[in-house]
Amino acid sequence: MAIHIVDRRLNPGSKSLENRQRFLRRAKALVQGAVKKSSQDRDIKDVLEGGEVSVPIDGMDEPRFRREGGTRDMVLPGNKKFVEGDMLPRPSQGGGKGRGAGEGDSEDTFRFVLSRDEFVDLFLDDLELPDLAKRKLAEVESQGIRRAGYTTSGSPANISVSRTVSRALARRVALRRPRPEVLAALEAELADCSDEARRAELLAEIEALKAKIKRIPFIDPIDIRYRRFETVPKPVAQAVMFCLMDVSGSMTEHMKDLAKRFYMLLYVFLKRRYRHVEIVFIRHTDRAEEVDEQTFFYGPASGGTLVSSALQAMHDIVRSRFRPEDWNIYAAQASDGDNSYADGEVTSRLLTDKILPVSQFFAYLEVGQENGLSYEMPNSSLWTLYEGLRANGAPLSMRKVNERSEIFPVFHDLFQRRSQQERNAS
């Protein structure tokens, strides 16, 4: 009896993918909560990493009729000292199950890994991504085409004549296809020959050669080679994102959290469009400094407020590291809107002369108190200033935000506005 052995390794794996998606769909609310929680603890760049989330299992369990309690009889191995009639003390509470508390924990929740796309989708989904922006985010990099060797199938337009002929030649040589000269020589000899026996011999030889020529065609379908092209992502220009934030004492944790979420979205957005995205964090009080993300969001600072210092710092960094010809420059500024009165003039000049001309996009996000209403926020000094600039035609986008839930709509709005501006500009 022959035993059948099959190699299934090349079969597509992840037959469970569909089931997994169904599970995610079903557990969406739970997973979303977990994603939200985990994105709070993440750095901006890590948003795109995907990762482990834990989901409480009780929302997802499948009930069965189960019996519990009652008298129990069990036969166990490994008796060392008991004799019939012994009474053993019960293990401490827990229905005599004797399970440690640690074990219960691991059964209550289980952790599993989300892929990058699953994570980003859920992350964006949480922010109620409208369709328009989704299309934008999903936009792939433009594709280029390059030669990539030869293939045995393709369209006639791509036949590579030289490659095909050289293969045909190799085949003809290998199979010893008679050359036309040989045949011609024999036929010439036949024409001149008068000896009957020799003629018959020649005729037979010619016939054989002709048959062989027929059997071994000049070009066989197996010789044909097509030029192969493959698509490669075209290197897309790089982008730099400036995160400017006022960190003076008036900025609360809530405000920073709002800003962080906005930056995260901006980063995800840019990351999907550009191959390289740099982030520069600039925080300022009355002086500005470039810092790392940790310091940016969590480092303490205090002092007066001079917005121009941050803009100046950004300008310096652009000049030294990011040539506007090579980089797409984005900036998002978050502030509670307080600025010293004297600084207005400098800020306005810096923006109109230095910053806005080199920026693709400049967003100003005015963050408010928790539980406040954004339309009730009085216009701050900075807001009034920017408003004035915008009235003069500066490409500035500005929004007020109080609640986390407003972040996405605002983000969406800003980007819509930007494309309009672009259209106007062109």
Added chain:
Amino acid sequence: MTATDQLLFRGADWDFRTLQRICDACEQVARDELGLDVYPNQIEVITAEQMLDAYSSVGMPLFYKHWSFGKHFAFQEASYRKGLMGLAYEIVINSSPCISYLMEENTATMQTLVIAHAAFGHNHFFKNNYLFKQWTDADGILDYLEFAKRYVAHCEERHGRLAVEHTLDAAHALMSHGIDRYPGKKSLDLRAEEKRAGRRRAHEESAFNDLWRTVPGGKVKTGAILDIERRRQMLGLPQENLLYFLEKTAPRLRPWQRELLRIVRHIAQYFYPQSQTKVMNEGTATYVHYRIMSRLHQQGRLTDGNFLEFLQSHTNVVFQPEFDDPRYSGFNPYALGFAMMQDIERIVTNPEDEDREWFPDIAGTGDAMGVLRDIWANYRDESFISQFMSPRLMRHFRMFHLHDDPEERAGILVDAIHNERGYRRLRRELARQYDVGFIDANIEVVDVDLAGDRRLMLRHTVVKSAQLSEADTKRVLQHLADLWSYDVSLVESDASGTVLKEYVANPRNIAVAA
């Protein structure tokens, strides 16, 4: 041939030619020396990821789509990645041909072990054990699963994924109560089952005529109320197969929902023998692989090194931690089964006085394989243990029996230990642990109030005062009520008929909304 030529392989690497040689060598031993009778074998090499896939759909190569399989996958993948769980070396499917999956990561020795274990041990057991013969249809299962997969997909297309999901959720919740426990009607013929479903669907489609909807209905006959006995008889009550009962009598289920219940029921039934023969099945496979591997080594077809590698895996598999070991989680079916098979071999070939007294029928008869084959064919775990667990083995495992009565303040009673007085009691209690009739809650449909509010009445007969867990029960009953579309009540009562607890569930409207 020199001795080296006889080696099946060298080192740890294998290729497909090696696998073929291994299969041939195993087959020779299995057939000629052990007298095994197996389904044709098909061996499939898969990756770790595919193994995880197979795990999450109860080991089956194809299965309908459902979120709970995705959940199991996520769960298992997570524990696999964390290293909490190793993957099984093999999965074997009770089908003809018998399909064994081998992981590509296994060494050549492991592949030999796995082939001997699955393709010959399990395979022989599947083909010959009476439960599998009675309840499963090895020829039809793969086609039936293919049909089930197509049918579920078809239903999702027609009736919406959500409606199908609700029905399957409900069916899964009742799965363990969708089994016929007693043979009677006829054995399963899944191919005919599939054809029948197709024919019925075709008939429904061809016979559908919207005109019938407009035919005026006559007055419903309100004949004399059937007496209770007759009514119950007509409904086939009491009925412990809840899925079967719903499929046949739930008043408002759509035909496709009935078919889904049927599919889940058939699959539950298909796996029923596996749950009753865990110890025997694994014991058989382990015994067979041990015999085959030892023989191959004896024949000089395995090197000493490879044989040592095998022995190490084998020892791990049959390791039985003691009750106070942190690794203890009940009897290891491999350890218990293998020890019993070996013990039987000893009793048959080399018995002591005690064995002659306990096992007069088999002690010293000499043909170990003959006796084992007979046992493999005709027993399940419960009857196997209750008849073939020897005193010697109970001493070997140093078994003892605990009786835990929550009413007893003083603690847990040691009721029997491995001595003359205790052997029979130990054996009886251990066998009981494997009695599925005893493990699963005894829940029956007892009546339907057809004249009244059509309430479905169920009863749980409480044994050893173990009641149902409340939270779970409520949710299962909710599913049940959704399928039945009228109220459902469940009464828990003890053997004397005293009611301990009563549940009532009202249907939500989702199940029939499709």
